[in-house]
Amino acid sequence: MPDSSQPQRLLDLLQHTWGYSAFRGEQQAVIEALVAGRDCLVLMPTGGGKSLCYQLPALARPGCAIVVSPLIALMQDQVEALQQLGVRAAFLNSSLSAEAAREVTRHLRKGELDLLYVAPERLLSQTFLEQLDEVRIALFAIDEAHCVSQWGHDFRPEYRQLDVLHRRWPEVPRIALTATADLPTRTEIIERLNLESAEVFLSSFDRPNICYRAEVKRTGLNQLFDFLAGHRDEAGIVYCLSRREVDRTADELCARGIRALPYHAGMDSQLRAEHQRRFLREEGLVMVATIAFGMGIDKPDVRFVAHMNLPKSIEGYYQETGRAGRDGEPAEAWLCYSLADVVNLSRMIDESEASEARKWAERRRLDALLGLVETTQCRRQLLLASFGESYPQPCGNCDNCLEPPETWDATREAQQALSCVYRSGQRFGSAHLIDILRGGNTAKIRDFGHDRLSTYGIGAQHDANTWRSVFRQLLAAGLLQSTGDGIAGLRLTQASRQVLRGEQSVYLRRDRLRSRGKQPATERTAPQLSSPAAERRFVQLRALRQRLANEQSVPAYIIFHDTTLRAIAEQQPLSLEQLATVAGVGDRKLERYGRQVIEALQAAHEV
Known part of the structure; x- marks a missing residue:
């Protein structure tokens, strides 16, 4: 017979430990299933509260929850946050000394831990598996479960x-969690982890607070500087394709007065760890990184994620952009891409040693991403559709909704471009093809006799940027493809025949040209406090939080999130009893920081 007191018991745990009076979305359903001993697969967007889905059951079930986590930084962040709440949590990874690791193991054996975070490599060692045989296990949580998929990023x-x-341990319930998994990845998670009987909880993938933007690369760094002008003194991530580009971009940002740090696998490991630590604990830093940075980063106040190159897939793009705005406040995802990105990614797929099935899957993923960046429709609608989710109307918070793109009938230009590809032998890249179309007088044209082609000079009425846009969109539309022979050449596809025969029209979008320094229209507005007095209280509270964080060498957001500080500043509690009613203030934080918070509010009142 079901325990009718269980829902209230779980709500009490939520209130007293985390300081919240109600669950969000499907959290309660997931938690109740796991506490009852049933396996779960949870797909929930970044910032949607996935961690609570196993952290609260770890307190509700007897024993210690074992959490499989792929990154050291993520483990440390989670454990520090839990310890702030008074939860007995620890991690085991290579960052610990031998003695510290033995101490954690002793606590585990004595039943003194509620949660233990471990890397998959350590968990799978025979020694650790035998140690687990000696303890009571509450549950297994497999975080970032998309890492199981060979098709994933x-x-x-x-x-x-x-x-x-x-x-x-067939009797111990398991929960697999991820923020990023399309249907093939979800299927593989279920198969590989034997979760066929698991309850599947699929939340909306929508992140309504993120404004999605994409623009064609022209000046590169100058475009990035224009974008960052709208994010002065805000924390953000800039993703670059190569280590060299990371270093160059970070140097340029610093030279222009932007506090930026590089992060890539070629750096000294201690310096890389120090840069990550600084990004998590300091305010207003920009991290310039390869995609090696970011998985599991819990920093809630990342206000933007910028991509200087095209990602490999929508799944990767969603995962990376999802690191912005975890606190639910307005954030931006900005992507700057080029025709070279499209050609290079296509060539990388063709030249890889992967199986034909894997190459086919990767091409489909790239096609979907190209469709997203080149679309004239609402970007959010296409993004969510790739995860099998229907979004009923244009979102009003992407560039295509805020500034609808202009389209033009490019049927003749498409025919000219495709004909030029065919007549030049279907092996040259776009730069040379554009030279032919525009009637260039280069050595390469003369050497190959391409000045005698019927397509020579027929596109002189358009500049090179227009033709780059045409070729890029023809690739995106599947009317051209990479030759895959290492020289970035282009060739026709079956679909291009209809266009060449005049049986199909081609409409393309005109690339946006934004003037230097001009910020685009946006729905992005920072949360506003109700009065100058509330603003003073908020500033005072942030100063207190930073001091407390510095004293403990932890990120400031682990003490209190900005949303909690704003609520305190607005409500202006006069006693510990009143402070306890503010969302985000649990029993342990009330005990540790309550008096200092009240004193900070009084000091702000006296200013």
């Missing part, structure tokens, strides 16, 4: 061995 081979958990 963060594939970790060790994740594919985690089915051992079900075989060795």
